[in-house]
Amino acid sequence: MYDINLKNVTKGFGNLQAVNDITFTIPKSSVTVLLGPSGCGKTTLMRMIAGLETPTSGSIFFDDIDVTRVPTKRRNLGMVFQYPVIYRGTSVKRNLELPLLSEKLSAGEISKRVNDVADLLGISGDLNKMVEELDNGTRQKIAVGRAIARQPQIILFDEPITNIDITAKLELKRSLKEVFSRLSQTIVYVTHDQTEAMTLADQIALMQDGVITQCAPPKEIYEKPKSQFAGWFLGNPGINFIEKEHISVAGSGINSSLFSQTIDAGSHASQVKVLGVRAEAIEVKTTQSPEARSARVVRKSLGIGGQYLLDLEYGSLKVKARVAHQLGREIGDQVWTTITSSDVIMFNEAGVAI
Amino acid sequence: MSTTTVMKPSRRKGPISFLTILGWFTAILFFLPIAWIISTALKPKNTVLDIPPKFVFMPTFQNLVDAVSFSNTLQYFVHSAIYSFTSVFLAIFVAFLASYSFSRFKPAGTDFLMFLLLSTRFVPAAAFVIPFFQLFNVLKLKDSFLGLIIFYTMFSIPFSVWILKGFMDGVSTKFDETGMVYGASRWHIMFKVVLPQVRSGLVAAFVFNIIFVWNEFLFNFQLGGLKTYGIPVGLFTSITKGGQVDWSFVASIGTLYVMPLALVIFFFQKYLLVGLTFGTVRGEV
Numbered sequence: 284m285y286d287i288n289l290k291n292v293t294k295g296f297g298n299l300q301a302v303n304d305i306t307f308t309i310p311k312s313s314v315t316v317l318l319g320p321s322g323c324g325k326t327t328l329m330r331m332i333a334g335l336e337t338p339t340s341g342s343i344f345f346d347d348i349d350v351t352r353v354p355t356k357r358r359n360l361g362m363v364f365q366y367p368v369i370y371r372g373t374s375v376k377r378n379l380e381l382p383l384l385s386e387k388l389s390a391g392e393i394s395k396r397v398n399d400v401a402d403l404l405g406i407s408g409d410l411n412k413m414v415e416e417l418d419n420g421t422r423q424k425i426a427v428g429r430a431i432a433r434q435p436q437i438i439l440f441d442e443p444i445t446n447i448d449i450t451a452k453l454e455l456k457r458s459l460k461e462v463f464s465r466l467s468q469t470i471v472y473v474t475h476d477q478t479e480a481m482t483l484a485d486q487i488a489l490m491q492d493g494v495i496t497q498c499a500p501p502k503e504i505y506e507k508p509k510s511q512f513a514g515w516f517l518g519n520p521g522i523n524f525i526e527k528e529h530i531s532v533a534g535s536g537i538n539s540s541l542f543s544q545t546i547d548a549g550s551h552a553s554q555v556k557v558l559g560v561r562a563e564a565i566e567v568k569t570t571q572s573p574e575a576r577s578a579r580v581v582r583k584s585l586g587i588g589g590q591y592l593l594d595l596e597y598g599s600l601k602v603k604a605r606v607a608h609q610l611g612r613e614i615g616d617q618v619w620t621t622i623t624s625s626d627v628i629m630f631n632e633a634g635v636a637i
Numbered sequence: 638m639s640t641t642t643v644m645k646p647s648r649r650k651g652p653i654s655f656l657t658i659l660g661w662f663t664a665i666l667f668f669l670p671i672a673w674i675i676s677t678a679l680k681p682k683n684t685v686l687d688i689p690p691k692f693v694f695m696p697t698f699q700n701l702v703d704a705v706s707f708s709n710t711l712q713y714f715v716h717s718a719i720y721s722f723t724s725v726f727l728a729i730f731v732a733f734l735a736s737y738s739f740s741r742f743k744p745a746g747t748d749f750l751m752f753l754l755l756s757t758r759f760v761p762a763a764a765f766v767i768p769f770f771q772l773f774n775v776l777k778l779k780d781s782f783l784g785l786i787i788f789y790t791m792f793s794i795p796f797s798v799w800i801l802k803g804f805m806d807g808v809s810t811k812f813d814e815t816g817m818v819y820g821a822s823r824w825h826i827m828f829k830v831v832l833p834q835v836r837s838g839l840v841a842a843f844v845f846n847i848i849f850v851w852n853e854f855l856f857n858f859q860l861g862g863l864k865t866y867g868i869p870v871g872l873f874t875s876i877t878k879g880g881q882v883d884w885s886f887v888a889s890i891g892t893l894y895v896m897p898l899a900l901v902i903f904f905f906q907k908y909l910l911v912g913l914t915f916g917t918v919r920g921e922v
Contacts, residue, residue, distance in 0.1 A: 335814050355817040362818040364811040371834070382819035426815075433819065 284311040284469050285345040285436050287332055292341035294327050301327040303493035304341070311346075314463050314470040315498075316480040319490035320516065325473045328490070329439055332471060334358050345436070361430030361438040361468075365445050367422035369414045375401075376410040378425050382433055400428040403465065404458055420451025424458060431462065440472040444479060459483060477517050481505070489513050506561075511634035514559045520592065522628070523565075523602040525558040537629070540597045542622045543574050548629055551637045557630040564626035565604035567593065568619045569612060575619035580612050595620065671895060677888035678704075685884050704889035713871030714893070720782055720857075720867065721850040724789035729842055731790070732797030733835075737827055739798070740805035741813065751802070754795045766859050773860050780862025788860060789850045797842040804838030805831065840908035844901055851898055868894045 287309040294302040302324040309315045309332075317325040330336040332343060334355035342351045350358055370378050379397045388396075401407040404424045414422060423443055430438050443459075444452050460483055463470060474480055480487050481501045488498040489512075497509040508514035514522035531538045535552045536545035541560065548555050568575060581601070582594035591606045595618065604620065612618055629637045677685055679696040704710055739747050769788065770779075778784030808831055816826040832839075854869040861870065872890050876882060902909065 333814075333818060335817070355814070356820040356822070358818075360818050362815065364815065366809060366811060368809070368811045368815045370830075385820055429815075429819075439818075 284467060285348075286311045287437065287469060287471070288344040288346075289328075289332075290342045290344065292328070292331060292338045292343060294324070294331060294336060295339045300493050302331070302338075305493075305495055307488065307495050307498070309469060309471055309488075310486075311469045312467045313485040314472060314483055316472045316474060316484035316487045317490055317495075318474060318477065318480040318484075318487050318516075320475055323490040324493040325475075325490045326441055329441055329471055329473045332437070333360055333362055333439055359435045359437070361433055361435040363423070363426045363430050363438075363440045363443045365442045367419055367426050369422050369425055371414060373414065374410070375406060375412055375414060375417070375425055378414055379410075379428050379432055382429055386433065396432045396434070397428075400432045403431070403462055404428050418448075418451055420447045420455045423447055423455055427459070427462065431466065435468065437469045437471070438466070440470070442474050443472075445474070445476070456482060477519070481517075489516065491516075507636070508559070508628065509636045511557060511559070511630050514628065514630075514636075518561060520562055520603050522559040522561055524630075525560065525600065525602070527556045529600045530555070530558055537627075540600055541576060541602065541620075542624075542627070543576055544624060546624045546627055546629075548637070551629065551631075554631045554637060555629045556632045557634070559628035559630060559636075560602065560622055560626060562592065562603045562605040564622055565595070565602065566621045567595075567604050567606050567610060568621070569610055571619050572621075575621050578618055578620055580614050580616050580618060583612075583614055593618075671899075674888045674891045674895070677884060678892040680885070682885045685888075700885040700889040701893065704886050704893065707875065707886065709866075709871060710875075710890065713866060713868045716782075716861075716865050717851060717867035717869075718897075720785040720789060720865065721847055723782075724786045725793055725843055725846045725850055727786065727790045728793035728797050728846060729801075729839060732794050732801050732842065733832070733839065734827075735794070736798045736801035736805050737831065739802050741810065751799065754798055757792070757795055762855055766855065769856065770859050779860055780864050782865055784860055785857065785865055788856060789853070793846040793850065797846060800842045800845070801835060801838045804835040808834045837908045840905050844905050844909055847901060848898060 289305050289307045289309075292302055292305045293300070305328065317328060319325050327336060331338050334350070334353060338351060342349055344350065345358070370381065373381075376397055379400060380393050383393045383396060397410070398407070401410055404427060406421060406424050406428065409417060409421060414425065417425075427440075427443065440459075444455055447455055456479065463483060472479075472483060484501050486498055486500050487504050488495045489504060490496065491512050497504055497513050499507070504513060505517050508517065508522065511522075511524065514524075525539055525541055529539055529541070532548075532552050532555060533545070535547055535549050537548050537552060537555055537558065538545050539558060541558075546558075571577070576597060578595040578597045580593050581596045584592045589608065591609065593604045593606060593612075595602055595604050610618070631637055676692075678700050679698070680691065680694050680700075681697050682700065684691050684694060738744070739751065744750065773779040773784050776784070778787070812830050812834070813826050816830045821830070851867075852869060853867075854873070857865070857867050858870045858873070861867070866874070868890065872887065872894065875890070876887055
């Protein structure tokens with residue numbers, strides 16, 4: 284399998300710089316998710332890897348082979364698009380085997396591959412159905428199956444779940460997770476959906492304004508965002524930001540009305556402008572303790588899985604805290620909170636984590 | 638006291654509504670001329686001009702047999718078929734390539750180019766007659782199938798491109814890209830992936846154009862000759878055979894002339910409807 288090496292890759296459309304000087308390696312035999320908001324350049328970057336767009340400057344290598352000008356059809360790829368690309372008026376089986384027909388494979392081999400991918404995706408029972416009979420989720424599975432059946436070196440997924448309805452979406456996500464764990468190909472997956480990224484990725488490459496701002500495994504990128512953008516974009520809700528008017532610096536220590544202890548920032552203390560705390564890092568109690576800070580519940584909403592999201596007010600500072608169960612506190616009630624120092628992330632003026 | 642608003646129940650539809658009857662009536666009204674021609678073709682010669690007209694009669698195929706066996710009739714049909722089908726097939730092939738290119742590569746000024754393409758149809762046909770006559774004389778294309786085929790192909794291309802581009806735009810470019818990813822050439826994608834999906838458009842373009850070319854009289858008359866006259870011109874020149882109008886002959890040729898088109902339209906009408914939804918309705922040249 285191939286590493287995908289991007290060297291100073293830039294792509295502009297008129298005045299718009301969609302991808303801006305990206306140098307990056309997508310490691311072989313792993314799932315790399317390009318994650319970012321709409322318009323951040325993730326799809327353009329993927330299309331350049333596929334050869335469907337040509338970089339304005341820079342080069343793309345599969346291992347050490349320069350493929351920048353190699354046409355798509357010679358790149359040995361599989362690709363799944365946002366909308367299920369299926370050939371109407373034909374059966375599921377036919378849809379899966381079509382790209383294999385030009386591969387000079389024996390009929391037995393084609394049949395084996397089609398059956399294998401159908402098994403893998405759980406669509407063996409649908410092989411003889413016409414594609415019109417199937418829902419969008421299953422149609423997308425066909426597109427995935429077609430990409431896998433060719434056994435290419437690299438498989439690209441361009442937001443394959445985005446346009447699938449919610450029930451089929453969960454099923455398809457589960458299938459993809461299963462498929463990814465069995466494949467040894469280099470997989471690049473584009474999405475704007477962080478839960479998809481967190482579920483499927485070996486590493487997430489977070490993109491903003493045409494550049495990759497951070498690349499790390501899901502847990503790491505969530506717990507240790509390198510920028511305010513990463514902290515805000517990942518997590519639901521995004522990270523709480525405590526702006527400079529709510530913090531004070533004394534020597535190497537940082538104080539805030541949010542926590543009772545002083546946080547040691549070492550020699551970087553003077554650079555700290557914003558603090559970040561995840562909603563679940565705020566421990567909420569109903570009883571007072573010496574190390575806890577007092578806050579008032581100003582809003583309460585029930586989240587998924589019985590979790591509650593509380594908007595807490597510490598004087599003029601407001602943050603969101605996630606609690607795992609019903610605390611018996613309502614809007615207007617007082618609660619006490621503590622935060623572990625190691626859960627506090629410090630950012631400088633430019634929004635970069637220190 | 639509370640008031641309750643009761644929605645008026647919609648009028649129950651009978652098995653055949655008034656509108657259905659009106660629709661049938663209108664359709665039949667439009668079909669009457671054709672029915673008249675066909676019934677005239679099947680009437681015995683001596684009853685054709687009877688007043689009041691005879692609606693009940695013993696049909697005869699003698700008129701049709703006479704019409705077909707009359708000197709050049711069959712030849713006219715063959716001529717019509719040669720230049721109509723060849724030029725329309727050619728036009729659709731060229732239009733398919735052109736519309737794919739307009740739809741996928743979007744060359745600079747696509748909209749303007751599309752407008753230019755159709756602009757040949759803005760000018761009344763009569764304005765072209767003399768220039769084309771002279772041109773064909775100089776190029777020695779007069780009274781040749783090559784000349785007629787070139788002419789009708791040229792006139793059929795713009796409208797076909799317009800219809801097909803609409804269909805082509807409806808096929809996601811992701812089909813092309815998927816094809817490319819799987820190693821297909823551009824030709825393969827065009828003919829094996831996109832073409833099957835614009836089949837309705839191809840048929841619609843074919844039907845619209847064949848109606849035009851099959852019925853075209855003026856240019857066939859001006860640019861053609863004895864070797865290439867089609868049925869419309871043949872009908873016109875034979876109309877007064879024997880010094881007076883032979884209505885049985887006219888009706889017989891008319892019936893035979895309408896048949897191929899009627900069959901084409903009958904079998905492909907669902908494609909025609911799809912074609913019409915693009916709002917592209919053509920007038921005469």
